[in-house]
Amino acid sequence: MVAGFTPFLLPGMLMCGLLLHTVSRHGASVKKPSEKPNFIIILADDIGWGDLDANQPEEKANNTPHLNLMAEQGLRLTDFHSPASTCSPSRAAILTGRYGLRNGVTRNFAVSSVAGLPLSEVTLPRLLQEAGYYTAMIGKWHLGHNGPYGPTNRGFDYYLGVPYSNDMGCTDIPGYNLPQCPPCDSSSGHQVIRLERSVHGGCYSKVGLPLVENSSIVEQPLDLRTLTEHYKSAATRIIHNARERGQPYLLYIALAHMHVPLAPPLPPDASATTRRPGDAKVYAASLREMDGLVGAVKSASDATDKDNTLIWFTGDNGPWDKKCQYAGSAGPFVGKWQTSRGGGSAKQTTWEGGHRVPTVAYWPGRIPANTTNSALLSGMDIFPTLLSLAEVTPPLDRRYDGVDATNIFLHGEQTGHEFLFHPNSGAAGNFGDLQTVRTETHKAFYITGAAEACGGATGRQQLHEPPLIFDLERDEAEETPLGAETPEYRAIAERVARGREKLLWDIATDTSVSAADYGTDASAAPCCDPTQAVCRCHTLG
Ligand SMILES: *[C@@H]1O[C@H](CO)[C@@H](O)[C@H](O)[C@H]1NC(C)=O
Ligand SMILES: *[C@@H]1O[C@H](CO)[C@@H](O)[C@H](O)[C@H]1NC(C)=O
Numbered sequence: 001m002v003a004g005f006t007p008f009l010l011p012g013m014l015m016c017g018l019l020l021h022t023v024s025r026h027g028a029s030v031k032k033p034s035e036k037p038n039f040i041i042i043l044a045d046d047i048g049w050g051d052l053d054a055n056q057p058e059e060k061a062n063n064t065p066h067l068n069l070m071a072e073q074g075l076r077l078t079d080f081h082s083p084a085s086t087c088s089p090s091r092a093a094i095l096t097g098r099y100g101l102r103n104g105v106t107r108n109f110a111v112s113s114v115a116g117l118p119l120s121e122v123t124l125p126r127l128l129q130e131a132g133y134y135t136a137m138i139g140k141w142h143l144g145h146n147g148p149y150g151p152t153n154r155g156f157d158y159y160l161g162v163p164y165s166n167d168m169g170c171t172d173i174p175g176y177n178l179p180q181c182p183p184c185d186s187s188s189g190h191q192v193i194r195l196e197r198s199v200h201g202g203c204y205s206k207v208g209l210p211l212v213e214n215s216s217i218v219e220q221p222l223d224l225r226t227l228t229e230h231y232k233s234a235a236t237r238i239i240h241n242a243r244e245r246g247q248p249y250l251l252y253i254a255l256a257h258m259h260v261p262l263a264p265p266l267p268p269d270a271s272a273t274t275r276r277p278g279d280a281k282v283y284a285a286s287l288r289e290m291d292g293l294v295g296a297v298k299s300a301s302d303a304t305d306k307d308n309t310l311i312w313f314t315g316d317n318g319p320w321d322k323k324c325q326y327a328g329s330a331g332p333f334v335g336k337w338q339t340s341r342g343g344g345s346a347k348q349t350t351w352e353g354g355h356r357v358p359t360v361a362y363w364p365g366r367i368p369a370n371t372t373n374s375a376l377l378s379g380m381d382i383f384p385t386l387l388s389l390a391e392v393t394p395p396l397d398r399r400y401d402g403v404d405a406t407n408i409f410l411h412g413e414q415t416g417h418e419f420l421f422h423p424n425s426g427a428a429g430n431f432g433d434l435q436t437v438r439t440e441t442h443k444a445f446y447i448t449g450a451a452e453a454c455g456g457a458t459g460r461q462q463l464h465e466p467p468l469i470f471d472l473e474r475d476e477a478e479e480t481p482l483g484a485e486t487p488e489y490r491a492i493a494e495r496v497a498r499g500r501e502k503l504l505w506d507i508a509t510d511t512s513v514s515a516a517d518y519g520t521d522a523s524a525a526p527c528c529d530p531t532q533a534v535c536r537c538h539t540l541g
Contacts (some may be wrong), residue, residue, distance in 0.1 A: 036248040037363075038242070038250075038309040040385075041251070042255065043091070044258060044290060044313070044315045045165075045256060046316070047319070047331075048319040048327075049356045050108075050332070050358075053068050054068045055078070057485075061284075063317060066294050067433050069331045072361055074362030074367050074371075075361045077359040077374075078373070080378070083100075084106075085355050086347065088392055089431075090316040093378075094380065095117070095125070096122065097401060099423065101423070101432050102513050105118075106425075106516070107518070108142070109164065110258045115517035117144060125252065128155075132247070137151050137252045138465035139254035142165060145163035148404075152214050155404055159215075161212060162210065162222065170221060171209050171221045173220055173223060173224065173225065176261055176279075183538070196404075199353065208220045209221045220526070224256075225263050227263070231255070239300045248390070250386070254316075257290035258287065260326050265285065271430050271541045282486075283328065287328075309363065309364040310362070311360075312360075314361075317352045318347045319353065321454070335351030336440065336477045337480070338448060344457075345450060345451070345457055348426045349425075350423075350436035373412065378416075378417065384403060385404050385405045387407055399506065403416060418439055418499070420505070422437075426450075430447070433501065441473035442527055443467065448466065467493060470482070493539055
């Protein structure tokens with residue numbers, strides 16, 4: 001464990017329930033299970049709030065039957081937010097319970113990143129591992145894969161997955177929206193590993209997509225069509241083995257779904273000549289494939305230790321607009337103020353579509369069935385909630401930003417974050433800046449910005465001082481800001497300014513703030529054999 005920081009804690013700070021982790025916010029004692037519970041966290045990639053059928057029953061889509069059932073047997077959280085609007089920062093905040101301005105991760109790592117989540121950060125799996133849990137991860141890590149930064153060195157006993165996004169490399173049989181690896185091998189024998197998109201000796205020189213087990217590459221380039229089966233069988237095996245040993249476990253499944261490239265099974269009506277489904281059906285087919293994987297994990301858990309396992313499904317950020325028909329649906333959260341000025345309003349933005357994610361919590365006998373809760377919550381809350389349920393105290397040498405959602409889950413309490421900040425994760429710089437503040441139903445923008453929309457339009461970044469304020473209760477599409485002269489505006493503006501100043505001061509005086517190294521070097525890329533084109537593990541026969 002990292003030591004050496006001076007404990008510097010202030011009463012009533014932003015860690016909320018964390019320090020009082022066995023006591024509810026209202027002082028009532030939380031009843032604990034006699035045995036340590038198991039935790040399964042399923043994090044979908046680039047999923048939209050509207051992709052969960054249960055969030056929009058009026059659409060009558062039938063793409064997520066297993067998740068709908070899980071919601072009917074559990075709790076659907078309707079105002080739950082990813083901690084950031086892009087991959088690495090969101091995952092770092094989930095695993096540390098801290099904003100990117102504290103944990104150091106404010107933008108994405110690359111294939112050739114030499115580092116990752118700063119080693120000074122303490123992770124959720126590490127704390128549970130130290131408390132006797134078996135900790136396993138399947139899927140997309142994206143917090144640095146090189147040496148000490150890989151998942152098995154950050155608290156996981158076992159890892160199987162693609163260590164970053166599944167579009168950060170090529171495959172031989174690409175899914176939708178991914179370049180194909182060249183069929184040639186490198187007969188010239190010299191290093192072909194080059195990270196820019198250039199052609200080398202007739203070969204596309206991008207690094208092949210690796211599948212990693214623990215810290216070894218087991219397949220490169222990975223066959224995307226087999227990934228779902230790999231993940232499903234690993235998850236099932238992990239659940240069964242942990243129960244056979246009688247050891248509580250954390251299983252963190254960071255799905256490749258719904259990030260491009262999509263590689264769904266072929267539907268019966270796929271065109272006979274191309275053997276590819278019609279474009280419009282690809283996303284829905286992938287969604288059903290993902291839902292099936294979630295269903296298989298739930299079945300394995302239900303068959304082993306049903307009453308003692310919390311399954312928490314959520315997303316890492318909203319849909320990737322610019323991928324058009326391969327992007328998900330943000331539902332009603334369409335960010336009209338922005339889209340009417342050009343540009344996308346989902347992933348990489350702090351409009352609702354960027355971070356409001358479909359979320360379901362399931363724990364038979366503990367979480368009341370068929371309930372919804374609109375408490376303001378975040379992926380950062382996974383850290384304090386799981387530690388609280390496992391009765392583990394996190395290190396007191398640092399400050400945290402998550403709230404303990406135990407009483408929201410088990411007792412229907414309604415109070416989440418007083419203030420929730422959405423960091424800038426866009427392409428326009430100022431990474432990590434807390435540009436948007438949510439309090440109750442209001443949301444204040446100090447900076448607005450857009451991502452690339454389908455078709456290529458990009459909006460410009462704009463500063464707002466005083467901030468733009470929307471009331472999401474009346475205006476979930478974020479279309480018309482409150483008039484700056486209204487008493488409502490003045491009250492909210494004052495409140496968010498106070499909340500923001502308090503947080504910025506708290507971070508400025510936090511001695512446990514980490515900084516990430518975003519340096520790159522070609523030798524850091526996962527590579528089976530640098531003498532083979534795209535680093536493939538075997539010469540093509
Ligand atoms: C992965 O690591 C775990 C823990 O060290 C070990 O038990 C397991 O055998 C390893 N698996 C592989 C395939 O190397
Ligand atoms: C769940 O709640 C909905 C809405 O209140 C209701 O229509 C449905 O029948 C309930 N399902 C079950 C299994 O109780």
